Amino acid sequence: MELSKKEQTEKELSEKSIAQVKESLRRLENWVKEGKDRNDAKVKDMEEKICIALDVPSESWIKTGQTLKGVIENLHKHLDIVQKVTSSSEMISDKDVLKNASGSLALEGVYKTGNPVDLLMKREQLIEIPDSFSLNSPKQCTRYEQKEFSSHKSERHFHKVMEKLGYSFSSEFSIGFKGFSFGSGVQKKEFSETEETSSNSQEESYILHTKYNYIPLASGFFQKDGLKLSTGAINALKEIEKVILYSNDCRQTSKVGGFFERYGSHVNQGPLHFGGVFWWRASASGFRSTDLSEVKKLTSESLDAYCGAGFGFGTLSVSGKVATSSTQLKGSFTGKYREDLMSQVQLSVSKTGGPAEIDDYLQWKTHLAIKNRTWSLIDRGTNLVPVWEIVLASHRDDFEDVSNLSRILMEAYTDITKENVEEVRGENILLEEEKAETLIQSVKGWIATDCEILLTKLLNFKNSLFEKTGSHKIWFRKCLSNEILQNYLLEVATANSKSEAVNLRILTSSLLEPYLYNTVENFPNRKTIVKWAYQTEGDSHDQVSVSEYSDLSRILQSVKKELEESNHAFRSAEQEHSANIKATKTVALSLKSFCKTLGENDQKETELLVLSIITVLGYNRENRTFNHALCMNEIIFLQSELQKHLTCYPL
Secondary structure: OOOOHHHHHHHHHHHHHHHHHHHHHHHHHHHHHOOOOOOOHHHHHHHHHHHHHOOOOHHHOOOOOOOHHHHHHHHHHHHHHHHHHHOOOEOOOHHHHHHHHHHOHHHEEEOOOOOHHHHHOOOOEOEOOOOOOOOEOOOOOOEEEEEEEOOHHHHHHHHHHHHHOEHHHHHHOOOOEOOEOOOOOOOOEEEOOOOOOOOOOOOOOEEEEEEEEEEEEEEEOOOHHHOOEOHHHHHHHHHHHHHHHHHOOOOHHHHHHHHHHHHOOEEEEEOEEEEEEEEEEEEEEOOOHHHHHHHHHHHHHHHHHHHHHHOOOOOOOOOOOOOEEHHHHHHHOOOOOOHHHHOOOEEEEEEEOOOOOOOOHHHHHHHHHHEHHHOEEEEOEOEEEEHHHHHHHHOOOOOOOHHHHHHHHHHHHHHHHOOOOOOOOOOHHHHHHHHHHHHHHHHHHOOHHHHHHHHHHHHHHHHHHHHHHOOOHHHHHHHHOOHHHHHHHHHHHHHOOOOOOHHHHHHHHHHHOOOHHHHOOOOOOHHHHHHHHHOOOOOOOOOOOOOOHHHHHHHHHHHHHHHHHHHOOOOOHHHHHHHHHHHHHHHHHHHHHHHHHHHHOOOHHHHHHHHHHHHOOOEEOOOOEEOOOOOHHHHHHHHHHHHHHHOOOOO
8 A cells, every 4th residue: 555644654754764774884994994993982982873873772883892893794794685675665545454463453442340351351352443533643662671470370371461551551650460460651661479388399490581672653543533433243132132021031140241251341442553573582491499590690681692693683593483502692791600600591582563473683673663563462550341332322222211221231330240331321431521511610710929839730640541532632722722821820920930840831832732733723822822831932042053963962961861860760650751842842843843943044955854854753833842742752753863874964
């Protein structure tokens, strides 16, 4: 199929990235002729740029023992392969991606009970592909993470959750599996299980370190009013309705329970994320308990070396079909380990999504990026919609008494699972709209002197609305369009117009985002509030002037460093979000000034190049802002892309 504008832009950027890396390699080749080696400062700097361009973690970069000539040969080999892949892009439609990814997993239901294991069971297709479904840019960032497991069972549980539910469930929520739990907010986690001990049921000693690269490439969301049950689910419910209406069968609860077992009780609304996950594993088993500490160090170091080989930066052949031992990596270790222990450490790779036949990471990732037919569903999100709400909202013409059927489904669900379910009267949207109306009426009594606490309260409510409804519609329709809230925001802007009030402006801009200009039509004082919140005109301590690329590069580096330093100090999601908003604002102002300079200097080609790069990240050319708060990985991506491509143009 024809590439979309966004996909075409990404393809062009990929091609330019390859060209830029090849240019960097030519420079390295010249330096080799001049007698420079990898200890030279210029060479180190160029290698770092190539590492960023290829998105290779620094710990997996080519080891210091390899010559500069060997580095160049390795990279040329990989670039040639990547270039061939890039020239043959294969894209399918958004709906085909939904149907194709992970065997139509997004269309399956889940059975939400008191036992989280029920969420992992295979179910039949519960819903049809929504007519309005479309893919957008991912809401999550690419991640490299490492985990440690101390049993086969805990490892299997984790991978099952990643496979069936996705990243959000595995990293953001505590799910009480028997003998297995997920924590949150920690990069490296150790998973262990408490087992019933007996003389004949004890798992052998085991340790596994795994690194994985989580790569979300697109996201989608099921709007509640667009959900419709599959033909199979409708027919099954019609059979249940016959029992209810005509036979007075007292076993209706068990029949509904059978439906839930077969199709599930809820739909994962999203946000759905599509892409892939690449896994590297190093494991050992059957060792003595006295060797545990040494085996842990050995598996961890083996994993680092194996990842380097997986990026093509070693002599070891990486395979997902045949495991190898760490004995073949002993030349890469900093510590000394016993031969018998090294032979016990098994190394392997696996993939979720992407071409199954390719084990080379860079090749696999390139195929994944440009062939959405290979995408998997890697995150199903955490918003769940119950079957009885879908029945009531979308299937009034399919059943004799839709209200009664919906009630029976809900009551049977409560009886079976003992979960608390509020009776549905229409859609839950009505309840959220009532809450929004109540909050806005309370704003009448607010004063500007308490505004930081009150603005935070508004932002928390806005975020809560999005979590429960999957959109900002209620926020814009019921809240931001209301004269009461508009007047309060104007009062805050006026009262703080002479002060820096950085936190207040960050909070206010968060309340206005995203899509302010397209969604809220009747907003008389919008210009005044936006001018203050974003400091886009007039004198401002935050006004940014960027006339050279070096100025922009310095600002981006400063923003990245500030976020990195703040990372360790975050105590809440709100603090992290505020830091991201502040960084995004600085980046947006800097880009606006830089593009203005390019336009004034008649450097239209360079300006268009910059805009094509930042548009991929959701930059709105009309409003000169991003449509969301940039995360660390997106700022690193922006820094890398600008650095690579702008060196080709005279500035």
